Amino acid sequence: MTFVTVFIILVTVFAGYFTRLLTISGAAAAFIIGSLITLGLGVKGLIILGLFFGSSSLWSKIKSVKKERAEELLVKGSQRDWQQVIANGGLAAISSAMYYYSNDFDWVIGFCICLAASNSDTWASEIGSMSKGRPVDVKSFKRVARGTSGAVSLLGTSAAAAGSLLVATGAFLLLHLELNELLFIFILGFCGNIIDTFLGAFVQAGYQCPHCGLKTEKMIHCGQNTRLIKGFSILNNDVVNFLSVFFILVISLLLSGAN
Numbered sequence: 001m002t003f004v005t006v007f008i009i010l011v012t013v014f015a016g017y018f019t020r021l022l023t024i025s026g027a028a029a030a031f032i033i034g035s036l037i038t039l040g041l042g043v044k045g046l047i048i049l050g051l052f053f054g055s056s057s058l059w060s061k062i063k064s065v066k067k068e069r070a071e072e073l074l075v076k077g078s079q080r081d082w083q084q085v086i087a088n089g090g091l092a093a094i095s096s097a098m099y100y101y102s103n104d105f106d107w108v109i110g111f112c113i114c115l116a117a118s119n120s121d122t123w124a125s126e127i128g129s130m131s132k133g134r135p136v137d138v139k140s141f142k143r144v145a146r147g148t149s150g151a152v153s154l155l156g157t158s159a160a161a162a163g164s165l166l167v168a169t170g171a172f173l174l175l176h177l178e179l180n181e182l183l184f185i186f187i188l189g190f191c192g193n194i195i196d197t198f199l200g201a202f203v204q205a206g207y208q209c210p211h212c213g214l215k216t217e218k219m220i221h222c223g224q225n226t227r228l229i230k231g232f233s234i235l236n237n238d239v240v241n242f243l244s245v246f247f248i249l250v251i252s253l254l255l256s257g258a259n
């Protein structure tokens with residue numbers, strides 16, 4: 001890892017901080033993740049990370065009235081803190097470091113799948129929340145408010161597929177992969193988003209405001225503590241994102257090992 005690369009990572013995370021895409025803790029976490037990715041995969045790894053970070057940041061800057069209402073349900077805004085950064089990039093960084101130590105190419109594919117899954121999930125939420133119709137909860141099959149975790153829409157699901165495909169295609173071109181590896185990354189990245197949706201519907205913490213009745217992921221609303229009405233309090237959105245990437249990484253390593 002050269003001084004120049006470290007400098008590029010530093011400039012990027014500072015830019016992320018000053019453009020309010022990252023909090024200060026998010027910038028610190030992004031620096032560590034960027035460094036670990038460079039260690040195993042060099043600048044090409046950073047570019048693949050950049051595809052995820054750049055495209056999801058771009059979508060998060062596109063606002064609409066529907067999206068603002070959807071964000072009312074979420075705990076955090078578009079400025080990412082360390083927990084969100086680790087939930088989305090932590091396992092990709094670990095995969096890159098594992099490749100550095102083991103030289104086993106399965107970790108490179110795993111790295112790409114982690115980022116494809118995170119990109120898939122981010123595109124699904126950022127674009128899906130602008131959907132015309134309300135999404136359908138995969139547990140109750142009822143229409144729920146836009147931005148609800150565990151709910152799907154045609155727009156969100158298409159965005160999830162496109163988000164995974166972007167990372168898979170970027171990796172295919174940069175890392176000179178085989179076509180079947182592109183497909184493997186694309187499909188598993190998309191499946192990562194499906195796991196995220198099901199965890200979101202069945203186990204993720206959901207709260208309701210006792211004052212206004214809003215169903216939200218926030219623990220405080222209208223100045224009062226909200227009540228847990230579904231899932232487990234420990235399983236917030238960041239933990240669910242991390243777990244879904246973790247599960248899809250394990251599945252990818254099992255499937256690669258079987259070949």
Ligand SMILES: [Zn+2]
Nearest residue numbers: 209212221222
């Ligand atoms: Zn309220």
